[in-house]
Amino acid sequence: MPAARKIRSLCLVTACVLAAGCTDAADKAPADRTPASQRAVTPTAEQSGPQERPSPVASVHSEGRTRVLEYGDLVVRATPESDGVRTEIEIANTYERNTTYSVQISIADGAGWTAYNRFWLQDVPPGETGRDEAVIGSDSMGPIPKVPKIYVDEFNPIVDQS
Numbered sequence: 001m002p003a004a005r006k007i008r009s010l011c012l013v014t015a016c017v018l019a020a021g022c023t024d025a026a027d028k029a030p031a032d033r034t035p036a037s038q039r040a041v042t043p044t045a046e047q048s049g050p051q052e053r054p055s056p057v058a059s060v061h062s063e064g065r066t067r068v069l070e071y072g073d074l075v076v077r078a079t080p081e082s083d084g085v086r087t088e089i090e091i092a093n094t095y096e097r098n099t100t101y102s103v104q105i106s107i108a109d110g111a112g113w114t115a116y117n118r119f120w121l122q123d124v125p126p127g128e129t130g131r132d133e134a135v136i137g138s139d140s141m142g143p144i145p146k147v148p149k150i151y152v153d154e155f156n157p158i159v160d161q162s
Contacts (some may be wrong), residue, residue, distance in 0.1 A: 002018040060150070069150040078107055084135040085148050087117065093124040098160040100124070104153040107136045109145035116153060123160070 042062045056072025066079040077088040085107045100123060106116040115137030121130035137144065 058152075065146075067148050068152055070150070072156070074152065074155060075105065076105055076150050076152070078136075078150050080144050080146055080148060081135065082144070083139060084115070084137040085144060086133065087136045087150075088131070088133040089119050089121075090129050090131045091121055091124065092129045093126055095157070095159050096126050098123045098125055100158045100160075101130060102154065102156040102158070105136070106150045106151040106153050107145065108151065109143075109147075110149055111138055113137070113142050113145060115141060118154075121136075 006074070026122050056074075059070045063077075066077050069076040069078075073092045073094055075090045077086075079086045079088075085106060087105055089103060089105065091101050091103070101119070101121040103119045103121070104116055105119065106114055108114040117134050117136045119132045121132055124130035
């Protein structure tokens with residue numbers, strides 16, 4: 001019988017430890033019980049400046065054959081050409097320090113033709129506008145979109161911390 005009591009005691013102690021662990025999590029605020037996939041991302045110190053701004057609202061219009069997307073401080077122009085879609089970006093640096101921008105733009109036709117490019121605009125001084133351009137896609141992918149659809153896949157400003 002003494003061995004059976006020891007096993008029973010060990011099981012009881014194990015159950016108490018497990019219950020204490022579960023109770024500790026249950027006593028926390030409801031936000032702490034939210035699944036990790038649904039929790040808001042907490043910005044790091046390097047990210048806190050750019051992420052404090054409200055999300056911009058996209059505006060799209062045409063200038064002749066060129067489609068123009070305005071998205072906050074970013075302007076993207078997409079013009080169909082014979083060898084792809086000439087894509088020009090410009091970003092106004094509204095931060096108080098030099099900022100590097102990593103921007104991925106996709107161009108599509110809405111029917112399966114899609115191409116993308118990553119632009120790096122490095123060390124754009126405060127109050128200045130950084131610019132870059134590239135031909136995205138090619139005629140080997142199929143007919144070049146006559147009215148290109150512009151997507152901002154990623155927009156990451158990296159503000160100089162020094």
